[in-house]
Amino acid sequence: MDPDTIASMSPKPERPPSIQSLHSRKHEYGAINAAGTPKMTDDHDHDPPQDDDQNNNHKLQRGLSARQVQMIAVAGTIGTGLFLGTGRSLAQGGPASILICYAFIGFIVYVTLLLLGEMATQYPVAGSFNAYATRFFSPSYGFALSWNYWFNDAVSVAGDLTAAQILLQFWTDWPHTWVVSLVFWVFLVGTNAIHVKAYGELEYWLASLKVATIVIFIIVGILVNVGVNNSHEYIGGKYWRIGDAPFVGGFGGFAKVFVTASFAYGGTESLGITAGETKNPSKNMPRVVKFVFWRILIFYVVCILIVGLNVPYDYPNLSNKSTTTSPFTIVFKQIGSTAASSFMNAVILSSVLSAGNHALFAGTRVLYGLATTTPRQAPKLFSWTSKQGVPLPALFLTSSISALCFGSSFIGSGQLWGWLQNIVGVSNQIAWLSIGFASWRFRTAWIKQGRPLEELKFRARWTWGWGHHFVIFAVTCLILIQGWSSIFPTFSTVEFLSLYIEIPVMVVMTLIWLFIRRPNPNPRPTSGSSRSKRVLWFTDVVDANVVDLYRDEYEEELAPSDIIDNETRKRRLNEGKQRFFWRLYYWIV
Template sequence: MSIERADYSLPCEKSSAEKDSGPHVYEGEAIVYPNDGSENVIPREEETHRALSSRQLSMIALGGAIGTGLVIGTGTGLARSGPASLFMSYVVMGTVCCGVMMALGEMSTKYPSKKGFAGHATRCVDPAFGFCTALVYLCKYLITSPSEIVAGCLVIRYWNDSINSAAWVAIFIALVIVVNILGVKWFGEIEFWLSFTKIITLIGLILLALLIDLGGVPGQERLGFRYWEHGRAFKAYKTTGDLGKFLGFVNALVLALFAYIGTELIGITIGEAKNPRKTIPSAIRKTFFRIVFFYVLSSLLIGMVVDSSSPLLAQAAKKGTSGGASASPFVVAIESAGIKVLPTIINGCILIFTISGAISDQYIASRTLYGMAKDGSMPRVFTKCNSRGVPWAAFMFTSMFMGLAYLVANSDALSVFNYFVNSVTTFGGLTWTSILSSHVAFMRGMKAQGISRDTLPYKSPFQPYFTYCSLFLICFISLFKGFEAFMPWDYKLFITNYIGIPIYVIAYIGFKLIRKTKAVKIREMDLTTGAQEFHDLDEETDEERQYKSMSFKQKVIYQIKNW
């Protein structure tokens, strides 16, 4: 395959032409500086493959967010804030999550870029904004992958704590590496079934919670909304009175954010999605309904079957992920109902949650670094891909951070990784802020240039108000999430809750000063280049042709499988 005008110099090295150039415009996947027309072109061999279907995309997006934050973190939220605050927090954050997904959908179907949502930030706001967006997202997943591995080791301690955790770390790291180097086709299928297992587990837990609430367990009476009565719907946290109840709700919002983080994975998988203009809207719609069903319904039922003042719940909340299944509020409900054996089964399912999380987190980390290199903000070596479309150089670099999981061998590792969780939530909130800010600029640019929203391949409802409201809420949560650090003062909590903000700001200012980038003016925003790039993908796919030829029975089975 021929390579045209390939530039193998490090992207961090600036030419004299670049130093005097203005804002760049897009030419496909290349960056063109308008003063001299020179390009920063990635050779064609260095490309990931488009192999993820709508079925895999939507399942991975949902499965990427279903983890310990939902099945375990809800217990902490219930114990601190009460059932009403827990339920309301999941409704509010679910709404924000949908706003983020819809914003991604509009931009990604218009410009299906392998650079992900950082590419949208570069195009619509400022190259420096794209860099800081990608950097905080990369930091998030460099931390979450080893954190999931540690969580897996801690879950295993539920059965046997005599084996050195370092051995389990090595096994999990090897498993994560094998799945990722197989290529995106195998990754998509394996993650599909792991995510499918998560969903089946969650459906089972939801049905069981409903059964317990309605008095379907022998010897147990109907609960209804008993635990919401007598002033127990809202609990005060850190202080008393209405202020304490408000702080409880804010804390529940933070924990809900941690549970929802990961659904933006669609923004990274776009570069490897088949027919993105059709698969992305389909995946977003499916994810929206699944969020309503799984997250909101789970938070409601947990508050109905578990007393927020239960000693078992208080004990579970203190254990967190270190307690395995015993830390889940679902298990508290099962034990309170006198049901045996199930806690062990649920522990096995939670282990699958952590393994799946580590695999997908490593995928995201490598693709984020790859996207940054494609955008010219990281060394070009990270764009190298093998024959299976795996960005092996980026993957090798991000895989090294999984070694942090060996801290589990240290007796203080649990507290260290609890602080990491705080940082993950901060980085995740900043990522959502960037996505929504980019969408605001995108909509303003379209309006200023007289481009109708009806021309968008995917047009989300309630805009621009939905994005503005979502942006306000996520900014509020990101700024006030660390209030615990002041009650009383705890510098460790303060640092881990806010460390992402200075990294975000310094990355933006530093990149802007070094690369001398300029903010994109809304009337000069490039809203045409790249929009035609994927028209050839809009043709009818083999999957669609096969569906049309199916019998009614086959179509029903297909729809159930792809729900």
């Protein structure tokens, strides 16, 4: 285990009396018990039910192995946004814009995941960063965030199914491509309804296919650039010097790429959601988070550079109202083999299936978390789970939103997908912003309450003091400036709404929950009267001095197989002549 990132496991000290006493009474502001989530059940966990409705509720189960969680991490960073969204980004901003924007967003995402990793390792609960924003920052804001992110996941499924229709146009002009979306929808709902292991296994193999394809693409892209192409010519940086390249559309085009890049990176933050169903999260979650940097560097920055070098921004049908073409398919097509380009398009189609599977899983768990919080933020129905630990009502409601994909028959799949991409991209940015807020208050509470940093099961040392502030500032700037082109030089109502509609929605939902719960601000009585002053403004921002830092902490209970695996891994990495090769093996795997 890496000593620089994972603190040593030590027996938990006794809780301070001030914290213990908080459990004996209901907290006035709801800061302690807001967004509380039920304990996840391991295979060996047979605790008795805690309330009446638990008799028919089997709870979520920790059924995701380390192998599956690590591949889910890859699946979260390789999806429709990379394979298909880069075409739209290249057409709107040019090769230099996409390289700069994707690299900058990648750095923000990496820091954000380190912040999330600290909290998810310490408190591996359902709902992940939504629960952390509620618990450490503000219950009303957490309520708005949770519903916004659930809608984001539901719309992501619709966007992925719409992308399937776009990709099918590569092979056929058949007007009823919506049938493919219907078939994919039935398959995804059926898979997620079986067991969390079914979801994890599907993601594992689809992600493995995508990783192999990315490696092949990088090799093919280099060959195409140096002359192994239809024209038998060296391309080099030729396409960076044509027309308006390398920056297309000026500042407006550059700003547009931020939202499409945010869409492409979307899903990485949902790694924290898998923590609630991950075996041995105190060890597996840090391992996953630590290698995100290399995945971002290889799978995004290198791929984007190759795309910008080999595909001109004005390539026919790269991005328009009716369709969008994948630059990855174009690069394979330049080899001169129809079979190669068809293979790439088929892989991208499988990535659509993977992305939809990932979004459907995450959205279902977010809705389940809303229904199991204290106080409850969604109807009780959505807290019900099957014997296999699958929250079926939450699954069915989330999947029903994907009916939006059928709207492409009337709007034009390219334009509809662009609108959905904007909505999901901004929602991803709001999620990253919220992780920054939650981490800021979590770290503040940890220090104010005097808990030693060594008790953190995972700590990103180099981000302390600035990481959360950087994420909050950078993401806020992104949200504000990326809609520049929808205002200047001409105002586009539909594009403006798709980029900014979530901001007033978040504000309104926050205020609704704040006034519904209406925390008691303890007003002072007026002089000479027993009546209290009427308070016109109040807030439910969590007090860092009293928030419970012990509730939901993961108690490490390793199964015999986990102990054997950990000892075997430690021996391989530190003993024998082959330890270098084992380190290389574990790094790759």
